[in-house]
Amino acid sequence: MSIAKPKISRPNLPRNTQGLTRRDYEGGMSTLCAGCGHDSITAAIVQACFELSLPPQSVAKLSGIGCSSKTTAYFVSGAHGFNSVHGRMPAIAAGASAANRSLHYIGVSGDGDSLSIGLGQLGHAIRRNVDMLYLLENNGVYGLTKGQFSASAELGSQSKKGEKNDHEPIDPVLLALSIGATFVARSFSGDKDQLVPLLKAGLMHRGFALIDILSPCVTFNDHEGSTKSYAYVREHLHTPVAADYIETRGEIQVDYQPGEAVTVDMHDGHQVVLKKLDHDYDPTDRARALAYVQEHIARGEHVTGLIYLGEGRRNFHERHQTPEQPLNSLPYDKLCPGSERLGSIIKRYR
């Protein structure tokens, strides 16, 4: 799970503003099956963190249990990681964020971890608007327990043994949209060009950023009849907008035709530029986004890209009125009222 990778320093590798190379954002060697979608996502995370020049120690990696959840060990080895218990990573994230709001939290989960055992926690992390990037590596099965259908498997989808799934799926994007998530995206592990900017935008979003990433399980769910196989997913992608995360403030030079681009300001002063591929689409309109995704699901299509972005809602810390300085670094004398005050407190109980 975390076999150290040999670090070969190549002086001519590109460096970011931290003076770090892409390799500096890697983690332990993956022990997942060759070709597993989750590994591609790991690579995209490495790329996104590198491009954002995040100091590795400013990242905290959290996960539940599953093949997907193992991947927190495979990127940014200079960051603290926490592989917790099945379906409960959102609670860990809320507590960790409560203690230190200054870190970048990357939560990695699976469709079993998030949509079955952990559905309640996912819902409440969205409700709290915990400041984190939440990745749902969605393969339609429980990989680690060997291929049972998950709650995201489509009705009628076939298992490797030929069984047909008898339940309608829970779609994390619809769920997140309907309960008020402030950043909702879907992508595909095989589309790094789309995924990397989404990850960057999600990391910089102030609040809960959910990216549902279709991530085929080559071992248990990549066959004919599966709706989460590489072949099926590639065939059925539909992208209304292309996102780009722009590092600078001010005038943005993009060569989109007028009416083609939507620009959304992020709290950090940066901007997300969304290129509209579908002219009717407005990713800042929640109701429209919901309807759009539903229409395409009915056609058997996975809508991908940045589906919804709203920067308005208060995040976890704004709701709790905590100071900018992380609670875990407040000096004790700011926390303890002292002996004199104790005297006056108990006086009220005489």
Add this chain to the structure above:
Amino acid sequence: MLEVNRPMSGINDFVVKFANVNGTGSASANGLIMKTVFRMGVPVVGKNFFPSNIQGLPTWYEIRVTGEGWSARSGRVDVMVAMNSETYVRDLKEVSPGGYLIHDSSWAHPVLLSREDVTVMGVPLSELCAENFEGARARILMKNIMYAGVIAALFDLDLEVMRSLLTESYARKPALVEANMKAIQLGYDYAKANFQTPLPMRVEPLGRTAGHFVMDGNTAAALGCLYAGATVGAWYPITPSTSLMDAFKSFCMKHRVDPETGQRNFLIIQAEDELAAIGAVIGAAWNGARSFTPTSGPGISLMNEFIGLAYYAEIPTVLFDVQRVGPSTGMPTRTQQCDLLSCAYASHGDTRHVLLFPANPEEAFYLSVQAFDLAERLQTPVFVLLDLDIGMNDWMVPDLKWDDAYRPDRGKVLDAETIQKIEKFHRYLDVDGDGIPWRTVPGTGEKGAYFTRGSGHNRFGAYTEDSVEYQDVVDRLVRKFRTAAALVPKAIIKGDGATAGIVSLGSCDGAVQEALAVLAKQGIRLDYLRVRGFPFGEEVEEFLASHEQLFVVEQNRDAQLKSLLTLETAVEKRKLHSILHYSGLPVSSSFIVDGINRAMSKGEAA
């Protein structure tokens, strides 16, 4: 005038019990009476027996006036204030011979049962209220406050003390003070005119409550969390632990809000369930904040998986279990000590946890602070086992002291500077030989980064499925637990070489102390060991070894403390005799005296 026969001498030594209907405002009347006694300088015990319901069910409040300063129930009821016709029959039955019963005589009771050996006194409370107050709700509330006036006359309570208490609690509504005082005066005058007052059992000013205050244990524990510097709390509401977080929040709103910016130096998460609550506590603790969760038995059951993670991944977490009657939902508003085993061994696999057993609100305060120090020193979950009796009843508490020189023991945490100086950091390496490794807090720097996991890991923090590496770590955890035995609060031992003794814990203490005194008068001398922490220290082993006969007093059916002693010490099982109280009401001293007398006469455990 009613002839008061069978006089009992009971100056500053009697029990009055109020039988009420909940939701009728009786709590403020009963609280007022208790506080008045306290302010008159007479030690007092208040116990609330309430239903799991908001309005309409029977509820009782028992006040023990005890000049000698005992802190438990005595087991007697000298005066019953029977305000609930539905429970009248059993309330009458409960009065000790020679006692009194006061009831509302406004309506003729269909069957007003009486007893030869109980003096029944009727006061037309409803009638007096109807004559003097407007509105149905006001009349109900005033009826209760009116019996406080009757009680004041019967027990010689100081009306001026009552007035000043009312003035303090209704500082912003002076009209209410007058209305309440009017009701009190009406009751007082009626009793004066119709009964021989005061009763032989009455209150005489004593001056023995100086340096004390009245507080429940949940509030005291919350105060401990505040002083310990806890910044993150997560919880899911459950009786009887809810008031702990309520109190923490209200203390924080007063003492943790920056006066200039209005920003809050705390964060309380009302979680979606107890799984999330403990998860958030673990996340915050992993991240270097002092964090805690208050809960009760059902919450502990839900938290089990996460508790195992905190144990194995070695994350300091503080849990308050305010125990209530189980199993299952049980009786949520009744008290027991029934979670000893489920906390000691919470979670699957080989796990053992540090437990603290405060006996009263005073200890709840001090041991709460200590719980955070221990959790961080030992990097493990620490359970503070309270119960409903400690947590929700009002206790007379000696003034709390705070040493301003106190600094939290954050345990073995490597800061950013130190981490740069060491060659390599390994999370689970026992460098000091005490079983406790060093940790870092996220954000400390790349060199300090490590991976936390509940799956098999070796001493360097890496994933492992290797038997030797796995055993190496779990064996170290055993060493760490041994270290814990020397760090948890020492048992309190009282004794002078008797061959038999009592072993007990937590809220049994008051009743045991009194039972010891009663037994001594009967010529039975017993030593006493009160455990305050688990794992048990040397002193516990020594006490068990040096006594031939041991009475284990605890409040659960299955003798959980006895089980823990047999499992975790070298004591011979034959020496232990259980005295078990599990009715859901706090144990009384007479229950223990009777139990020990019975056991001794049968020659049990000899």
